[in-house]
Amino acid sequence: MTSAPTNLAVAHRRIEPVESLDYFPTPPWAVRALFVHVLGRGGFQDLAAEEPACGEGHMAYPLTDFFGTVRASDIHPYGYGAVRDYLDPSAWSDIPAPDWTIMNPPFAEKSLAFMRRALGRSTRGVAAFVRTTQLDVLNRYRHIFRGRPPAIVAQFVERVPLHKSRWVPNGSTFTPYCWIVWRLDQPITRTDLVWIPPGCRERLLFQRDLDNLPWSSDDQGKLAVEDGAAS
Numbered sequence: 001m002t003s004a005p006t007n008l009a010v011a012h013r014r015i016e017p018v019e020s021l022d023y024f025p026t027p028p029w030a031v032r033a034l035f036v037h038v039l040g041r042g043g044f045q046d047l048a049a050e051e052p053a054c055g056e057g058h059m060a061y062p063l064t065d066f067f068g069t070v071r072a073s074d075i076h077p078y079g080y081g082a083v084r085d086y087l088d089p090s091a092w093s094d095i096p097a098p099d100w101t102i103m104n105p106p107f108a109e110k111s112l113a114f115m116r117r118a119l120g121r122s123t124r125g126v127a128a129f130v131r132t133t134q135l136d137v138l139n140r141y142r143h144i145f146r147g148r149p150p151a152i153v154a155q156f157v158e159r160v161p162l163h164k165s166r167w168v169p170n171g172s173t174f175t176p177y178c179w180i181v182w183r184l185d186q187p188i189t190r191t192d193l194v195w196i197p198p199g200c201r202e203r204l205l206f207q208r209d210l211d212n213l214p215w216s217s218d219d220q221g222k223l224a225v226e227d228g229a230a231s
């Protein structure tokens with residue numbers, strides 16, 4: 001267990017696609033917080049999880065702490081997982097349905113399609129890491145929340161910094177994020193609100209994350225460009 005780095009002198013090299021693919025890596029500690037504070041740590045080792053927007057593995061890597069099988073993929077060859085279009089059914093005809101889909105769906109217009117696809121493919125549950133403002137969207141209510149209400153909305157009390165095309169362990173943000181969790185293996189009559197307490201970055205960021213995943217340093221102390229402030 002390690003605290004968020006405060007002076008990262010070396011920025012790990014990464015290759016960004018020529019055209020932006022709405023890539024905002026999820027900090028690994030925010031993935032672990034889903035299990036530590038929302039779903040529980042146990043009961044997943046015999047199950048398979050699917051991560052269909054894996055990028056460079058910042059979400060798929062910590063998922064291996066909990067699931068026996070993690071199938072990671074992305075439409076772009078970032079170098080982690082299979083290259084596969086999640087919204088192309090023919091690309092998944094030979095891939096078995098997962099027990100759980102855990103994902104950070106694209107922030108733009110594909111977000112709704114990713115959620116619907118995950119709900120159709122998964123057998124036990126879906127967890128989507130999203131900006132809290134995505135709860136306040138008419139289309140999602142009409143096409144998902146009204147007919148298939150989530151079991152849990154888990155709101156982060158502390159900010160989870162996301163940055164365009166890179167993971168910045170010591171970054172900052174003004175944007176609030178939450179996990180939306182659907183339980184497909186049990187009847188749902190209401191949506192529960194859960195608070196994810198502060199201190200997760202300090203407790204759930206590990207040295208092995210920095211050793212095994214690409215990261216960059218915001219060592220100038222400035223707020224790096226991220227998704228939420230303008231959208």
